[in-house]
Amino acid sequence: MNTLVGQIKLETKLFLREKEALFWTLAFPVFMIVLFGLIWKDDTWDGTPAIGYVLPGIIVMAVMVTCILNTAMGTVEEREKGVFRRLSLTPLKRQTLIGGQIVNQYLIVLVQTAILIAIGIAFFGATIGGNLLLLWVVLTIGAFSFLALGFALAGFIKNEKSAHPISMIVFFALMFLGGCFFPIEQMPEFLHPVCEALPSLHLNDALRMIAAEGAGLGEIWHELPVLLGWLAGCSAIAVKFFKWE
Amino acid sequence: MDIVVEVKDLTKRYNGLVAVNEVSFEIEKGEIFGLLGPNGAGKTTTVEMIESLRKPDSGSIKVCGIDASKGIDKVKELIGVQLQTTTIYDKIRVAEAIDLFGGYYQKSLPTNEILDEVSLNDKRDSFVQGLSHGQKQRLAMALALVNDPEVLFLDEPTTGLDPQARRNVWDIIERLKGRGKTIILTTHYMEEAERLCHRAGIMDYGKIIALDTPKNLIAKQNLDSAVEFTTSNGVAREIFQKLPKVSKVTQDGSRFILHTKEASSVLTELTRLSEVNGLNLESISVRKATLEDVFLELTGRKLRE
Numbered sequence: 001m002n003t004l005v006g007q008i009k010l011e012t013k014l015f016l017r018e019k020e021a022l023f024w025t026l027a028f029p030v031f032m033i034v035l036f037g038l039i040w041k042d043d044t045w046d047g048t049p050a051i052g053y054v055l056p057g058i059i060v061m062a063v064m065v066t067c068i069l070n071t072a073m074g075t076v077e078e079r080e081k082g083v084f085r086r087l088s089l090t091p092l093k094r095q096t097l098i099g100g101q102i103v104n105q106y107l108i109v110l111v112q113t114a115i116l117i118a119i120g121i122a123f124f125g126a127t128i129g130g131n132l133l134l135l136w137v138v139l140t141i142g143a144f145s146f147l148a149l150g151f152a153l154a155g156f157i158k159n160e161k162s163a164h165p166i167s168m169i170v171f172f173a174l175m176f177l178g179g180c181f182f183p184i185e186q187m188p189e190f191l192h193p194v195c196e197a198l199p200s201l202h203l204n205d206a207l208r209m210i211a212a213e214g215a216g217l218g219e220i221w222h223e224l225p226v227l228l229g230w231l232a233g234c235s236a237i238a239v240k241f242f243k244w245e
Numbered sequence: 246m247d248i249v250v251e252v253k254d255l256t257k258r259y260n261g262l263v264a265v266n267e268v269s270f271e272i273e274k275g276e277i278f279g280l281l282g283p284n285g286a287g288k289t290t291t292v293e294m295i296e297s298l299r300k301p302d303s304g305s306i307k308v309c310g311i312d313a314s315k316g317i318d319k320v321k322e323l324i325g326v327q328l329q330t331t332t333i334y335d336k337i338r339v340a341e342a343i344d345l346f347g348g349y350y351q352k353s354l355p356t357n358e359i360l361d362e363v364s365l366n367d368k369r370d371s372f373v374q375g376l377s378h379g380q381k382q383r384l385a386m387a388l389a390l391v392n393d394p395e396v397l398f399l400d401e402p403t404t405g406l407d408p409q410a411r412r413n414v415w416d417i418i419e420r421l422k423g424r425g426k427t428i429i430l431t432t433h434y435m436e437e438a439e440r441l442c443h444r445a446g447i448m449d450y451g452k453i454i455a456l457d458t459p460k461n462l463i464a465k466q467n468l469d470s471a472v473e474f475t476t477s478n479g480v481a482r483e484i485f486q487k488l489p490k491v492s493k494v495t496q497d498g499s500r501f502i503l504h505t506k507e508a509s510s511v512l513t514e515l516t517r518l519s520e521v522n523g524l525n526l527e528s529i530s531v532r533k534a535t536l537e538d539v540f541l542e543l544t545g546r547k548l549r550e
Binding site: 018083086091092 | 296298318321322324326328330332334336345346348349350351388
C-alpha cells in the first residue's frame, strides 16, 4: 500500500513537470471552454442553452487526452526507453507500477472535470441539473473505459515514433464521431452506426442528459452497456497484449 | 569460503542459435568476477539470466543459496543491477531517483551515502535528462547500490565513456572492491578486467574458454612480453618463429606479435634479421603481454573486431 501511494506521488510529480502534457490536459480544455463559452454564451439550441451541450463535450475531450493520449504515449515511451525493464529488476510489483499510473490518470480526470465545470458555471451560465453522484459514477466508468483503451493501444503500438500518430487518430475519431463538438445528426447517415458504437458518444450523451436535462439513472442507463462493453473488451486486450519490453 | 553465485550448465538458445552454451562458474564473497569477450559472445545474456531478466533453457542458478528459478522475489532483494543502458524518467532529480528506488527494497542505504559513493553529491538536484553520459552511468550504479546488494552486476559499465569518465567509474569500482563487495562485471575492455577483476572468464561463442586470475591467464599462455610491429614486406611468420627466445608468433594481417620472456634479446635479433633481409619494420613496440593477447591467442581473433 505504501509503495502504491509512493508510485501515485511519483506519477503526479512527473506529470506536473511535463509542460506539454500539462498544456494538453489542463490549459487546452480550459482554452476551449472559454472560447466556445464566449462564442455561444447566450445561444440556445433546441430550447436549451448551448453551454449545456458544449461543456460535456469538452469534458469528454479532456478525459480522452488524459486517458488515451497520455496513457498510450507515456506507456510506449517508458517501455521503449527501458524504464519498465529497469524497474522489473527491483522488487516493485508490476500491478503497483500500473496501479500508480491508473490512479494518477484518474485523479487528473477529476481535476480536469472539476475545473471545467467550475468555469462553465461561474462564467457561462452552465448548470448541473442532475445528481452529482450519478455524474461522477458515469464519468468514472467513461474514464476507465478510455484508460483501458489507452493501455490496449500501448500494447499494439510498436515504437515511440508511431505512438503519437496512432493515438492521435483514435483520439480524433472518438472526439468528432463521438459528438464532442457537434451532434452526430449533422453527420452523414452511413456514419451513424459507427458513432453509436463509440464509447465517447455514449459518455457525451449520458453527461449531457444528467447535466443539462437533470436526467436520472432511469433515463441514462441505456448509455452504459456500450461504455461497460468497451471497458471489458479493452481491459481484456490490454492484459493480453501488454508488453513490458 | 562463501559461494555467492553458483551457475551450472547454463544454456540459452535464440532461434536455434546457442547464445550461451553450458556455462558454469562460481563466485566467492568479496570477489570481482569478470566476464570478457567480444560483442555477441553471450556475456550479457549470461548475466541477465542470473538477474532473472531472462529465463534459461537449461541449467541452474543459485544466488546466496537461493534457487533463482524459484525465489525471484528474494533474489531481487539481494542483487543490484546496472544494465548496459539504464534509463529512468527524464524529469526526475538524481536524489529523488535514489529515494524512489530505495523505497522499493526492504532495506536501503541512506541517499546521501549513495550519492557520496558515486560522487554525484553536486548533482543531487539535477534532472536526469541534464546529466552527461558518465553521470548517468554513475547514477545507474547508485540505483544498483541502494539496497546494499550482496552481489552487484555491472554490465559494460564504461562502454562509450570518455577516458575521464571511465576513470571515475573505475575509482568507484575500486572503492567497492576495497570494501569487499561482490561484483560481476562484463566488459570487452581487457585493461579494465586486468585492473579490476580478481578472476576473469573469457567468453567466445557462448562458452567460457578460459577462467582464472588475469595474471594466470597470461602466464598460462606463456605470453610474458610482446614485441609488436608491422612490416609491409609480406613475409611469412615462420621467419620470425625461428628467432631464438621467441615462444609464439601471432599475425594479424601485416601486424606481428612476437611473444617472449626476453624482449631485449628478441629486439636485437629482430634488428639483425631486418638488416639481413632488408625488411621494413614499422611502429615497433615492446610491452607486457595482456589479456588482449590471451584472447587473440585463444580465439585467433582480435577482441574489438
